[in-house]
Amino acid sequence: MTRNEKINFATPSGFPEFLPGEKRLELYLLDTIRKVFESYGFTPIETPAVERLEVLQAKGNQGDNIIYGIEPILPPNRQLERDKSGETGAEARALKFDQTVPLAAYIARHLNELTFPFARYQMDMVFRGERAKDGRFRQFRQCDIDVVGRDKLSLLYDAQMPAIITEIFAAINIGDFVIRINNRKILSGFFQSLGVAQEQIKTCIGIVDNLEKIGEAQVQQDLEKSGISSEQSRKIIEFINIDGNVDDVLDKLKHLAVNLPQAEGFNLGVSELEAVIDGVNNLGVPSQRFCIDLSIARGLNYYTGTVYETTLIGHESLGSICSGGRYEELVGIFLGEKMPGVGISIGLSRLINRLLKADILQKLPPTPAQVMVVNIQEDLMPIYLQVSQQLRRGGINVVTNFEKKQLGKQFQLADKQGIRFCVIIGSQEAVNAKSCLKDLSTGEQIEVPLSNLATTLQQILQPTPSHGG
Numbered sequence: 001m002t003r004n005e006k007i008n009f010a011t012p013s014g015f016p017e018f019l020p021g022e023k024r025l026e027l028y029l030l031d032t033i034r035k036v037f038e039s040y041g042f043t044p045i046e047t048p049a050v051e052r053l054e055v056l057q058a059k060g061n062q063g064d065n066i067i068y069g070i071e072p073i074l075p076p077n078r079q080l081e082r083d084k085s086g087e088t089g090a091e092a093r094a095l096k097f098d099q100t101v102p103l104a105a106y107i108a109r110h111l112n113e114l115t116f117p118f119a120r121y122q123m124d125m126v127f128r129g130e131r132a133k134d135g136r137f138r139q140f141r142q143c144d145i146d147v148v149g150r151d152k153l154s155l156l157y158d159a160q161m162p163a164i165i166t167e168i169f170a171a172i173n174i175g176d177f178v179i180r181i182n183n184r185k186i187l188s189g190f191f192q193s194l195g196v197a198q199e200q201i202k203t204c205i206g207i208v209d210n211l212e213k214i215g216e217a218q219v220q221q222d223l224e225k226s227g228i229s230s231e232q233s234r235k236i237i238e239f240i241n242i243d244g245n246v247d248d249v250l251d252k253l254k255h256l257a258v259n260l261p262q263a264e265g266f267n268l269g270v271s272e273l274e275a276v277i278d279g280v281n282n283l284g285v286p287s288q289r290f291c292i293d294l295s296i297a298r299g300l301n302y303y304t305g306t307v308y309e310t311t312l313i314g315h316e317s318l319g320s321i322c323s324g325g326r327y328e329e330l331v332g333i334f335l336g337e338k339m340p341g342v343g344i345s346i347g348l349s350r351l352i353n354r355l356l357k358a359d360i361l362q363k364l365p366p367t368p369a370q371v372m373v374v375n376i377q378e379d380l381m382p383i384y385l386q387v388s389q390q391l392r393r394g395g396i397n398v399v400t401n402f403e404k405k406q407l408g409k410q411f412q413l414a415d416k417q418g419i420r421f422c423v424i425i426g427s428q429e430a431v432n433a434k435s436c437l438k439d440l441s442t443g444e445q446i447e448v449p450l451s452n453l454a455t456t457l458q459q460i461l462q463p464t465p466s467h468g469g
């Protein structure tokens with residue numbers, strides 16, 4: 001490479017990069033989410049970023065997702081090895097595009113080492129080759145939980161999901177939100193009762209799932225384009241507009257079922273939904289935090305029962321901030337047995353991007369340090385180092401300034417990094433084993449004995465108890 005040759009070091013399109021304050025916010029959110037997951041007994045796992053391509057594409061797993069393939073790039077002096085790399089056929093590899101398909105492969109690989117129902121959480125990066133645009137990334141972090149059973153899985157696991165979602169978003173304190181719940185058996189059963197052909201039902205569900213994006217008129221038009229009659233499409237629109245509190249909607253569904261032909265699947269969906277709602281109530285989820293929304297379908301074909309989408313009230317344009325549902329066939333595909341599961345996913349990278357832009361969340365200070373020990377005399381550095389360690393042993397995050405600068409500039413440096421307190425020790429303070437503690441947020445400065453410095457800061461920095469909503 002010549003000296004004048006320029007390298008484009010910009011991040012590739014769709015691959016985000018956080019500044020320190022944004023990364024600290026992500027870590028805070030990850031820790032908050034993890035604590036809630038673990039409070040319900042979910043255990044952490046991590047699967048490789050790379051899976052065999054045949055795993056990711058098995059039985060239509062790929063869906064509409066564009067997969068990134070992995071191919072070795074050999075240096076010029078090793079080109080003869082290209083034909084020996086073995087990266088073809090069954091050995092072809094690709095980056096994982098979600099965490100549910102890798103979970104299925106993980107369970108198949110470790111079946112005899114796991115206990116069922118198996119409840120796991122995973123907070124890994126996933127990769128999708130979709131068109132990069134604002135808020136849409138090609139690499140992003142997902143926070144997933146799933147519970148997988150063998151042969152059967154209690155609907156109470158479905159009921160737990162809204163409770164978990166509620167605790168997470170209440171802890172993050174992002175404002176009012178509502179979890180919209182439905183059951184795909186209700187939708188498919190209703191379509192079947194209208195005489196919609198079995199092979200058209202999935203198409204209809206996909207169209208209905210786009211209601212918020214395209215509106216009722218376009219949904220009706222798309223249904224009719226797919227071969228649904230105008231009378232059928234009108235009844236579908238009327239059906240998905242059924243609303244009210246959860247008891248009202250369940251009563252309306254039961255009443256509707258009386259006159260529906262071929263209502264077995266519909267009734268099963270209503271029964272499952274009622275069991276889930278009962279569980280959500282018994283788990284103490286506030287009634288304003290969830291509702292039944294018959295337009296919620298989740299476009300992915302592997303969902304078979306309960307489905308969820310979470311919306312931030314007043315910011316509906318952000319779309320769903322947490323979604324998921326129940327599936328029957330996905331996890332067992334590699335083993336040839338029935339392994340029902342239910343799970344939810346938070347697309348954390350996208351969520352952070354959206355909430356920061358909407359000014360719902362703010363990035364954190366660039367550094368976790370709470371205190372800076374300033375440097376006003378080089379010969380006092382041994383004391384600065386000792387005091388810094390004393391504070392760290394007291395659980396306080398400390399930056400020690402190793403470079404002597406004007407005191408005002410050191411205060412500016414601390415303030416720019418969001419550090420609230422500066423510890424000042426000059427010759428006089430060192431002789432008397434004292435320090436000056438300056439609060440940059442108020443400008444107040446107090447004298448504190450070095451022996452009491454850690455205790456004083458611990459008392460000041462002690463967080464004020466907060467009350468989640």
